[in-house]
Amino acid sequence: MTPEDAAALRRAIPEVVGILVRRGADFASAEDAVQTALVRTVERSGAPPRDVRAWLVTAAWRAFIDQVRSDSARAAREERVAREPDAGAVPQHDDTLGMYFLCAHPVLTSASAIALTLRAVAGLTTRQIAEAFLTPEATMAQRISRAKQRLAGIPLDRPGDLSRVLGVLYLLFNEGYSGEIDLAAEALRVTRQLTALVDEPEAHGLLALMLLHHARRPARVVSGRLVPLAAQDRRRWDVAAIAEGVQILQAALARDRLGPYQVQAAIAALHADAASAADTDWVQIVEWYDELLAFSDSPVVRLGRAIAVGEADGPQAGLVALGAVDESVPRHRAALAYMHERAGDLETSAADYAEAARRATSVLEQEHLLREAERLRRRS
Structure with missing residues (x-):
């Protein structure tokens, strides 16, 4: 067969x-x-x-x-x-x-x-x-x-x-890959099937979000090492998947029935559209995070917005925004380390990276954070 x-x-x-x-x-x-x-x-x-x-x-x-x-x-x-x-x-x-x-x-x-x-x-x-x-x-x-x-x-x-x-499918997509089954690909497949059955912009928004995130996967882990978004080789990104995701998103947004998956897809599209991390339209990303907060005022969303604020308005603004986010939120300490490094406080940043590594839930993430902590210790 x-x-x-x-x-x-x-x-x-x-x-x-x-x-x-x-x-x-x-x-x-x-x-x-x-x-x-x-x-x-x-x-x-x-x-x-x-x-x-x-x-x-x-x-x-x-x-x-x-x-x-x-x-x-x-x-x-x-x-x-x-x-x-x-x-x-x-x-x-x-x-x-x-x-x-x-x-x-x-x-x-x-x-x-x-x-x-x-x-x-x-x-x-x-x-x-x-x-x-x-x-x-x-x-x-x-x-x-x-x-x-x-x-x-x-x-x-x-x-x-x-x-x-949609929530179940999004959770499934975030499981990623393990063993012989690519769960992210399975989530994409059944979500695509769902969009053929329902005429709902949010279903298409979720499909667009999955495509845009999945497109970056080839650059996310290289030689067994986690590569953060800013450092990824964008030539490894799946251009066809990005184009499809953007097209689906634009059609969904044109329906003028905005929902959280469409908003998250819009944020992902802005990352995908930038030729480099420096070219990212962070001001617009902050605006989309404000839209997302209207749907879900959660600590995770506020963490993402705080990082975007730090990129758009400078590390001090980012640190202030992070100060209003619950420290128990996953990756909060890693975001704090990043903002302290951008602000020039390398010693504090190294300590934050080390603490973030201790709290990390995956080996790849932990190893990446430990490397960052060691890099800054050498510099300071």
Whole structure:
């Protein structure tokens, strides 16, 4: 099976799960049946089916019937199955959007929603999801199973909360990369699929934000070392992804229904548009941060604004702005170190970098901050 055929199968998964649910399968059984059908498809030899969607519906329905027949309540459930329409008749109703809403349902934790989205929408196996999150497969299987149990009885066609779906996808994107699965790429793929289902500027704003951040990834880690934005080789950035992200963002902004993802994408676009760090339009970035504060007056947003103020108005202004931000916010001490260095206080900056390294949550970030601290110690 070619990568294109495999991709077509995965795109069909949420819709096929929805079809099985409409035929009478509960969500957990439907999702399991589709996964079973996918395994059989991978093991299958010969040319791929011409109509991938119809073939997967048939295979999944047969897998569901097999599950029903092996159930302890076989007689009653087989009677219900017998009344269902023939598996070969594939309805045209698309439940894909309903699957997004169901997998991001408020009854689920964020971790469970992400895992279930990867299973039921992205089509990853439990093993792949477990490896991506560095979690034992049995543990991940239990998490997914509990999530499906919590969704029992919730109708697939019930209107959902799009903002929660977008939040789950953004969290998924920020997981990055681990093992054989590129979670950021998966988040991009399913977000792109979502934008084809909903006519909402914020969904397109999130897609633009992901594209613009993803475009910088080749320059973010070089030779095993974290490279901060200002020091990145911009020739490594994905120009095509930036152009697409900017185009999608401009179309979303033209709808005049501004939201936080569009604002964050606008900030990312200003970084992408600058030929160098020195050419960045920091004044406009501060203005966009002010817009973002109107949507979410959070310490993280205030930290980003304080850094932008320091770049636009000088390090002393930046230090004043940082002074109003809670020191427990991640990367606050690193931002403080950067502003002290720009202000010429190298000794204080070195100490701040060392403390920031102690608080860092990733090895790459910690190593980078320690190098910065050592560099400034040598200079001072």
